[in-house]
Amino acid sequence: MSTAVPVTPEPQRSMAERAFDEIRRMIIRLDLAPGDVVREADLQEALGIGRTPIREALQRLARDHFVNVIPRRGMFVGAIDVSELSTLYETRAVMEPYVARLATVRGTAADWDEMAEVLAETQRAGIAPVELIELDRRCHEIIWSSAGNRFLTDTLDTLYAQSDRLWHMYLADVADMDHAVEEHESILLALRAGDADRVAELVAGHVRSFDAQVRDAVTRRLDAPLAPAGARPGRVAP
Template sequence: MALQTEIASSGLSLAEQAYRTLRDRLIMLDIAPGDPLNEGQLAAEMGFGRTPLREALKRLETDHLVVSYPRRGTFATIVDITELAAISEVRQLLEPLAARKAALNTHPAVRAELEEVAAGLEALDAGRNRRELMEYDVEVHRLIYRAAGNRHLEESLVRLDNLATRIWCLVLDRLPAITEHIAEHVGLLQAILDGDAEGAAKLAAEHVRHFEQAVRAVL
């Protein structure tokens, strides 16, 4: 489930494609914290014009993924480990809400997508490299947020999860195997598919708590 493949085949506007492509490069630390973002270089590299790229950069600044300085340019923001507690505090409130609402969503297309991803998780090869496992984790979270059916909740959670993922990527080499963390999604997705709203909410809260504990253990 490659992030870039999904974006390229989505039929989105160029500005939206540029935003999502840059966003995912920033959260996976393909663009390192503190690195400058040169518009001309990025436009040539990504195949987007400068106008959609500038629109993307404006949105990314709102997401706290880039920062612009007058006469200096635009840079990827530094990953601030001290923000972990604040990010987790809000996720502990919103992730269970999203999981609960996703469990109550009976739309056939939503359920079909959830079932497909759940089946993929159960067959997930633990031998995959960490980058692929990280991308899978991000996409599962985004699917649950979409399934919640509340655009404002989804947007808020995507932004928080993006910041949490950057922290995770920063300490990834110091973490033990992350397969167990990814596998927690199996039970969560099953609870959502079973319509177990309270069970899904509980598992979502535990998942956020386990993430924070895993990161703190290596700091």
């Protein structure tokens, strides 16, 4: 008679992953703003998820610097430090083009067809900027997945999430996402053509364009006469 090998139940892992995604989305979209107190009980009630998955998700978010744990005080949403904008950009500027090169070689026609379907969604009448940034993310995710390197994908996922947070903080109401869509259309053409050099060049330009928009928005806010207290310089207030 064989003995069954105990395994970790899949639903438990799925709930922890769902908790991570949902809480991170709340932080990115500023439903939980920098400096806000993070309470496990509130998250359990809001998300309908148990204590253990919530706790696992928060531990992971702390490792990714989305939340900070301060002994004897509690857990808080991490602040955004202006001085880190340059390091965020320089990391993405190296990794994104490299991953795009891998994707050009390893990706398939099916991958690029999926990307084309995502871009077609951007043409819907009345589509909101927040929906466009989600579709922008999907295009990046397809490229990352096509590269076939989960270590790079995990790192880029975290970097993009931090960039996404900056977009919601500074650009959600003013950014022209049409230009970003056009950039992805050019990237897709180069991917289909198998031109790795051109893909890397276009992806680098895409990341550079985003960085320039954020820097310009940050500069305008910090230079504004009525800039919020705590917004100069260093940690950025919402």
